[in-house]
Amino acid sequence: MTAAIAALCTTMALAGCGGTGGAAEVTLQLVAADYGTNSENSSSKYWKALAAEFESNNPGIKIDVDVRPWKTIDADVAERVANGDAPDIAQIGSYSQYAKAGKLYNADQLLSVPSQANFLSQLSEAGKVNRVQYGMPFVASTRLLFYNKDLFEQAGLTDAPKNWDDIKEDAQALKEQGVTTPIAIPLGSEEAQGETLMWLLAGGGGYTDTADGSYNIDSQQNIDTFDWLRKDLVGEGLTGPVAPGKLDRATAFKAFTSGEVGMLNGHPSLMQDASKSGIKVGMVALPGAKGKAKSSMGVSDWMMAFKENNHRREIGRFLDYVYEDTNVLNFAGLYDLLPVTYSASEEMTADDNHADLRKFLEALPTSELLPYGKNSWSTVSDSIKKNIGQAVEPGGSASSVLGRIARDAATAEAAE
Incomplete structure (x- = not known):
């Protein structure tokens, strides 16, 4: 039984196995892009609610949410990295320059096997540099x-x-x-x-x-x-x-x-x-x-995790939670975007409430993405x-x- 519990701990996202216990509290800095068009539908609301849910199940880990507009977020993160103040997690438009500079954890170091295997294959491939996945797709769309x-x-x-x-x-x-x-x-x-x-x-x-x-x-x-x-x-x-x-x-x-x-x-x-x-x-x-x-053309936005603060385990636990079906579908549904995992895509396709997205979903598996992996x-x-x-x-x-x-x-x- 002990061996079985240990095995589960390597694949489950939520706390309860190998948690931080009495260890000092860790605060993860998350910088994410705003997909909203006004204060009412700002992505900040989604991330703060998700962070609160995660924190309630993971004592000892706090999430500091910083949502930035798309026009500046890539430059904002680049400036932080250049100043030696990289966030723990960034959800932005490109990852390859940070991967090639050796600043990112790869997906194997962060995600449980089920989470990583659930990404749509062409998105996983697009997230690789030298055959190693550093960019984790967050949401996708087709045209x-x-x-x-x-x-x-x-x-x-x-x-x-x-x-x-x-x-x-x-x-x-x-x-x-x-x-x-x-x-x-x-x-x-x-x-x-x-x-x-x-x-x-x-x-x-x-x-x-x-x-x-x-x-x-x-x-x-x-x-x-x-x-x-x-x-x-x-x-x-x-x-x-x-x-x-x-x-x-x-x-x-x-x-x-x-x-x-x-x-x-x-x-x-x-x-x-x-x-x-x-x-x-x-x-x-x-x-x-x-x-x-x-x-058709496919587009993906990317999640990445920086090594700078040495928070690999805590980041991995949070990202496994981010990629649970409910959370993937909630965010995609808010902004009429496409989920990046097989299970969430299948659920959205079967849901008549998202019937207007089916043409986009059908186009995604065979779409061609921008060459994100090229530095x-x-x-x-x-x-x-x-x-x-x-x-x-x-x-x-x-x-x-x-x-x-x-x-x-x-x-x-x-x-x-």
Whole structure:
């Protein structure tokens, strides 16, 4: 029986086995991103409630919650790390730079076997550096092509586009009906790297070579994709009054919920905002040039644990609790995001209350994620944000712009 209890202690998340007992209290510092849009739905409420529940079951461990806005959190954590004041746990957008600097615990050192094995496989793989998992996925999402059903109906359109010819023809029909922005292509600095990957995948390309994972940014497929966007959409006046390189995602989303945009690529939380605004939404996978695209884009945000304060056991216990199904589903449900574990995904799929997320859930297992595991990715992402909009400007050259980004990627890789 003693052996059985000892075995259970290695896999259970809650206190009661090998707890801190009379040891000095440990306070874990958690820095997490805010997914809310106002004080009423701030993520701070979720984390503080979760921390209180955990603390009540784990005497001797306290959780200090610090929720930061997405615009600053990556820089905030980087500054703390540089100053020798790393938090115990950070829930942010990227992990690889800290893993390669030797500052993180790996998942094997933290999580119980059931918790770690429950992550969706492609998310676990995306969390690895040199085949070791340091980034633990926290929430995920995929992207679909959203369209305004009322605007489509007014333009005499009865079906969602099935290929790129359809996208162009539908956008032209919307323009003829006076729609301000028939199709929005936000390539501004906010999330140009995401919008770009969506179109590259639809065109049969992507950022990396599927065989060896090396960058393949200026491939002919990618060049052809952006030549088409420049010539057939932007050049035909179908992308609205703001140049794609100047258009941020948040601005495009707001215009969609205001009824000014016919089509755009969107993530799950846009459904809720559109519904509140009375917009009837249709959603399909962004089609490829001749039909179905090879895959959709997936996105994950990451949990990581820093070694600096030597709180490995306490961090592991808390993270096992974070990844219990109830907690995973509660957070995902709050913000119309997708759970990152098999068991929670299956439960959400079966729940009719989340029926509107099923298309996104179906797309996740075969989606392609941004190259999070590359330490060079932050540099490459910055280059995409600064340059990609020029590829679709009048007189622009996709070959030249993608070549410039590819050279930046090569330089960043060489500096590894």
